[in-house]
Amino acid sequence: MEDRSILELREMAQEYKYDFKDPYLYKEVFDKGLNEEKVIKISKIKGEPEWMTEFRVNAYRIFISKPMPTWGNTELLNKINFDDIHYYVCPEDDHKTSWDDVPEYIKKTFDRLGIPEAERKFLAGVTAQYESEVVYHSIREDLAKQGVIFTDMDSGLREYPEIVRKYFGTVVPPEDNKFAALNSAVWSGGSFVYVPKGVKVSIPLQAYFRINAKNMGQFERTLIIADEGSEVTYIEGCTAPVYSSQSLHSAVVEIIALPNSKVQYITIQNWSKDVYNLVTKRAVAYENAKVGWIDANIGSLLTMKYPSIYLLGSGARGEIISVAFAKTGQHQDAGSKIILAAPNTSATVTSKSISIGSGRASYRGLVKVYKEAKNAKVNVQCDALLLDPESRTDTYPVIEVHQPNAAITHEATVSKISEQQLYYLMSRGLTAEEAKTLIVHGFIESFIKELPMEYAVEMNRLIALEMEGSVG
Amino acid sequence: MLKIVNLKAKVKSLDKPILNGVDLEVKSGEIHCIMGRNGSGKSTLGHVIMGNPDYEIEEGEIYFNGQLINELPTNERAVAGIYLAFQNPIEIPGVTLANFFRYTTKKFYPENIPYPQIRKKIIELLGKFGIPEDTMRRYLNEGFSGGERKRIEAMQVLVYKPKLAILDEIDSGLDIDGLKQVVRYINEYVEQNPESSIIFITHYSRLLQYLNPNKVHVMIGGRIVMSGDMSLAKEIDEKGYSWLEGNVVS
Numbered sequence: 001m002e003d004r005s006i007l008e009l010r011e012m013a014q015e016y017k018y019d020f021k022d023p024y025l026y027k028e029v030f031d032k033g034l035n036e037e038k039v040i041k042i043s044k045i046k047g048e049p050e051w052m053t054e055f056r057v058n059a060y061r062i063f064i065s066k067p068m069p070t071w072g073n074t075e076l077l078n079k080i081n082f083d084d085i086h087y088y089v090c091p092e093d094d095h096k097t098s099w100d101d102v103p104e105y106i107k108k109t110f111d112r113l114g115i116p117e118a119e120r121k122f123l124a125g126v127t128a129q130y131e132s133e134v135v136y137h138s139i140r141e142d143l144a145k146q147g148v149i150f151t152d153m154d155s156g157l158r159e160y161p162e163i164v165r166k167y168f169g170t171v172v173p174p175e176d177n178k179f180a181a182l183n184s185a186v187w188s189g190g191s192f193v194y195v196p197k198g199v200k201v202s203i204p205l206q207a208y209f210r211i212n213a214k215n216m217g218q219f220e221r222t223l224i225i226a227d228e229g230s231e232v233t234y235i236e237g238c239t240a241p242v243y244s245s246q247s248l249h250s251a252v253v254e255i256i257a258l259p260n261s262k263v264q265y266i267t268i269q270n271w272s273k274d275v276y277n278l279v280t281k282r283a284v285a286y287e288n289a290k291v292g293w294i295d296a297n298i299g300s301l302l303t304m305k306y307p308s309i310y311l312l313g314s315g316a317r318g319e320i321i322s323v324a325f326a327k328t329g330q331h332q333d334a335g336s337k338i339i340l341a342a343p344n345t346s347a348t349v350t351s352k353s354i355s356i357g358s359g360r361a362s363y364r365g366l367v368k369v370y371k372e373a374k375n376a377k378v379n380v381q382c383d384a385l386l387l388d389p390e391s392r393t394d395t396y397p398v399i400e401v402h403q404p405n406a407a408i409t410h411e412a413t414v415s416k417i418s419e420q421q422l423y424y425l426m427s428r429g430l431t432a433e434e435a436k437t438l439i440v441h442g443f444i445e446s447f448i449k450e451l452p453m454e455y456a457v458e459m460n461r462l463i464a465l466e467m468e469g470s471v472g
Numbered sequence: 473m474l475k476i477v478n479l480k481a482k483v484k485s486l487d488k489p490i491l492n493g494v495d496l497e498v499k500s501g502e503i504h505c506i507m508g509r510n511g512s513g514k515s516t517l518g519h520v521i522m523g524n525p526d527y528e529i530e531e532g533e534i535y536f537n538g539q540l541i542n543e544l545p546t547n548e549r550a551v552a553g554i555y556l557a558f559q560n561p562i563e564i565p566g567v568t569l570a571n572f573f574r575y576t577t578k579k580f581y582p583e584n585i586p587y588p589q590i591r592k593k594i595i596e597l598l599g600k601f602g603i604p605e606d607t608m609r610r611y612l613n614e615g616f617s618g619g620e621r622k623r624i625e626a627m628q629v630l631v632y633k634p635k636l637a638i639l640d641e642i643d644s645g646l647d648i649d650g651l652k653q654v655v656r657y658i659n660e661y662v663e664q665n666p667e668s669s670i671i672f673i674t675h676y677s678r679l680l681q682y683l684n685p686n687k688v689h690v691m692i693g694g695r696i697v698m699s700g701d702m703s704l705a706k707e708i709d710e711k712g713y714s715w716l717e718g719n720v721v722s
Contacts (some may be wrong), residue, residue, distance in 0.1 A: 254652070352473030415565075419525055424562035426546040427522050427555075428572075428632070429579030438575050 033083040036060055039185050042088050043433040046154055046188075049161060059174035059184030066178040069238055069304075072364075073331045076302045080276060087219070114370075143201065148232075149194040150205050153221045156192025167225055171254035171282050171310075180280040183219045185253040190220030190251065194253040195230040204233040204266070204452055222253040226261035226289070233264040235455065237339055247275045249300075255283035257291050259313060264292040266451065268459060273329060287313030287342075294450050295322040297332050298462060306364060308337035311345035311373075318347035323447045325466055326359030326391075335364035335396075336380075340406070341343040341375040349380040352444050355391035358465075362394045367408060369401040376406040384414045385443050387436060437467040473669050474498040474521070474636055481520045483562060490516040492694035493532070498636065498669050505672045505680060505705065508691035509713055514560055514673045517691070518638045522556040523549050525528025533613035536636070551579055551634030557625035557642055559673075563613040569624075570608040573631070580632045594631060600657065601627040602650070626654045629661055637661075638671045643679040655682040677709040690716055 020431065039060045043053040045245035067075050143150060149160060157164045174184040195201055226232055233412060249271060257263045271277055277300040283291040309318035324332035338347040353361035363382045384393035395412050417439050426434035441448075448456050474497070490513045498504050508514045520527050521534060522545035524560040534541050541549055548570065566573075570591075577590050595605050601623040607619055622645050629637045639658070643651050659682075660669060672679060680688070688704045689696045690713070697716055698704065708716075 050497055418562075418564050421564050423524055423526075423546060424558065424564070425572075425576075427550055427558075428576040428628070429547050429550040430575060431547050432547075434575060438571065439564060442564065442568070442571060445566060445568075 006292070007070075013410070015149060016045075016306065024132060029064065030085055034060070034085075034087050034186065037201070038087065042186060045088075046108070048157060049165075051165060052157060055174075056187075058397050059181050060186075062174045063181035063185055065177060066181060066300045068178060072304050072333050072362075073302050076276070076331065077304075080248060086189060092471050118231070124157060141322060146199045147196040148201055149192065151192050152225065153190040154188070156223070160192070160194065161226065164223065165254055167254070169254075171256060171284055172280050174309075176225045176280060179250045179278040180252055183221060183250050183280070187219045187252065189218075189223035190253075191223040191224070191234070192222070193224040193232065193234060193338075195226045195232045197227040198229045199227075200231040201233070204235045206235045218247075218249045218251070220251045222251070224255045224263060224265070226257050226263045228258045229260045230258075233263040233265040233266065233452075235452070236268075247272075249275050249277045250276070251279045251281075251308075253279070253281040255291060257283060257289035257316075258287040259287040259289055261286075262290045264294065265307075266294040268296045268298070268455065268462070269303070269305075270462060272299060273301055275300045277305065279303075279305040281305065282308040282310070282337075283318075284310045284312055285316035288315040289313060290317045292319040292321070293336075295320070295334070295448070296325075296447065296459065297323070297334055298325045298466060300330065300332075302331045302333065304333045306335040306337050307365075309341070309347060310339045311342065311347065312341050313345075314342045316342060317342045317345070320349045320351075321447055321450055323444050324350050324351075324353040324360040324361045325463070326353065326355045328357030328359055329465065331360045331362070333362040333364060335362070335366075337366040337368075338378055339368045339370075340376040340378065340403075341370040342372055343374040344376070345373055346377040348378070349382075350446065351380075351382045352385070352395055352447060354385045354387065354440055354443065355393055356387045358388075358392070360392040360394075362396065363412075364396045365398065365410075367397075367399045367401075367410075369403045369406045369408070371402040373403045374405060376403060376408075378406070378408045380408075380410040382410075382412040383443070384412075386414065386416045387442065433467060437464055441465060473537060473596045473672075475500075475535040476517075476521075477533045477535075479517075479520065479534065480530045481516065481527045482530055484526055484528045489530070490527070490694050490706070491520060494691075494694070494696055496689065496696060498671060500635075500669060501662070501666050502686040503670045503672070503683060505674065505683065505685045505688045506691055506696075507674060507677070507688065507705065507708060509675055512691040513694035514675075514691045515669050516694075517641050518556050518671070519671055521549075521638060522546055522554060547579075550632075550634075551647075555556070555629060555632055555634035555637045557622075557629065557637065557639045559641040561613045561616075561621045561625055563611070565611050565614050567612045568609055569612055571606045572612050573608075576722060577631065585626075597627050598624075599608050600630075602653065603627070619650055622646050623650065623654060626658065629658060633661075633665065634668065636671070638673065640673045641675070642672065643674055643676060650677065652682060655679070659683070676707050679706045680709075 036057060039056050040053060043056050169184060170182050174181040180366055193205060205332060224234060232450055255263050255265060269277060281293065285291045291309050297303045299306065305322055311318055318338055322334055322337040324334045326332040332353065336349045336351065338349065347367065351363050353363065355361045361384060365380060367378050369376050369382060383397055386393060393414060401408060417436060421439065422432055424433045425438060426432060430438065438455055443459065448459055451459055476494055476496040479491050479494040480489065482489045494517060508516045516527060520529065523544065529542055534553060536552060558591045573594050574587060581590055584587065598605065598607065603620060604622055622642055626639065626642055642654060646654060658670060662668060672683065685702065688700055690708065
């Protein structure tokens, strides 16, 4: 049965008229749109175990039964045409184990993404996502020796079925929201990371993503498990070329930080300005574990992303540092969720947003303190910078406290660049654009400081690029 | 170097005329002092020369090295060699002094000079003006004392080496020792850069005793009503401004 359905699919693929931008053959191309049969086929074509097929089908049913969110940018959300999206595409290449074997055009893509030479030394441990399938993957030997698993999610499911089954979908269940359900039904690619007890991974694990096709949906699924006393940093950097039609990117990231572990997840999101970036990122932190989300949203048409940390064990700590960059036409609806459910837990949230032209940045934050969370501490700081008179920022904080001795602070500031600040800097030779860029750099300095050196350089360059032509 | 002809300017937002026909010529290598009471328009003159967007030129011309600069953007005036030390430097939270200098010096130093070399020089100059090195990590003018602001504004003359430096009320906020020190370095700058010119704007004559200006001007009601040499400053020191007010033709 299985073989036959794959055969059928291959025939379907051959009949398909290729109209993608890259002169590139896809191994399997599905028609646009989604139904239960297709969800089953995705699972079968990947050769997944029965439980995953069931998980996907169940998630699909939840997806169709859930209405669109009625909050956030509903106008843009309701423009998504789910029938006009491809849900599964994979390149013809099989997994590569060395850089030399990576196809030339993909290397060129990395060139265009501007990955600096200095970072390529890290590439030995890279997961590069091209379309929906991981085409390049290898693990540095020292990582393998330490027992660290860093692979794409599909391989993870094949090679480590017990670990995956134990944790997959436990942090972000399909019921969580419509887009988490969609991802659960059609996920492909993403990373699977397992760090064994007591292992401290000294280099950041990195993944590069790219959307390349018209109306292409990307549904990565990332699962990171840090076992007791381990430490790991994961970096996800995304850029995408600009296409006129809308794309949907709906990822799910789950982090499990077991007692005394430390996990840091860094994202630099720079999707093209037509991408819907609707992402569910959540972490659970057990006793004395520490989780950090470092999150930059620069690209996309609409981002809706609220990295969350559930502090479930005594003494667990969370940190969320985010930057959102909203230019004309963009809406960055970002924020954070901190749930404190154990004694002596603490969290800090630092959110910075910059609105340019008619760009709109929103901060949506939830702090929830359960009565179990004695001595809980949370500090939230939201700063917005408006560059132009038509720029917009909104803050929607929700604070729910059931433990009387919890210490919660929330501060929000909105500032504008004044004409006199620009004049002062211009009197020292800077153009208006350079002056604004300098002020923006200053505004997000505390974020840049958190990034590894190469990323800080890349981020600075990205901001300078974003600021180009921002002065009317 | 600088030639101003019948300059009339107003505050844009208030539609209020401030400069009512200023004529001024500063030749290369000269030191000028512009004196006047608060509200006489002397600070406005400095800002209009620099191109402050708060003001609008209604009439007249500003020439710098023979070029009409009425419409020139502020940054191009700066790069052309005009520097204004602000009476009230603007606070820019988030921008450290180090980042400020890293960006601005690019406009005044050749590309082949590596930044660490420039940075070293800036730290030296800060030290010379009595500003500790760790100030580089502080945000531009935020929480700086009046004295610190003035020292850093004056010190930037030595960083950017302008052809024309306008020092607006550099004496206010500085104690006598601080003032002497600042003026000494500015005088040294002029000695070492004999082509450069300086305009001091002040309403106190105490500054003048440390200077040897080529010309002293008095501004009243948005015009230069009298020009002379040091003896004019001495007369103002003795008699104040009121004896001049009768001379103003409205």
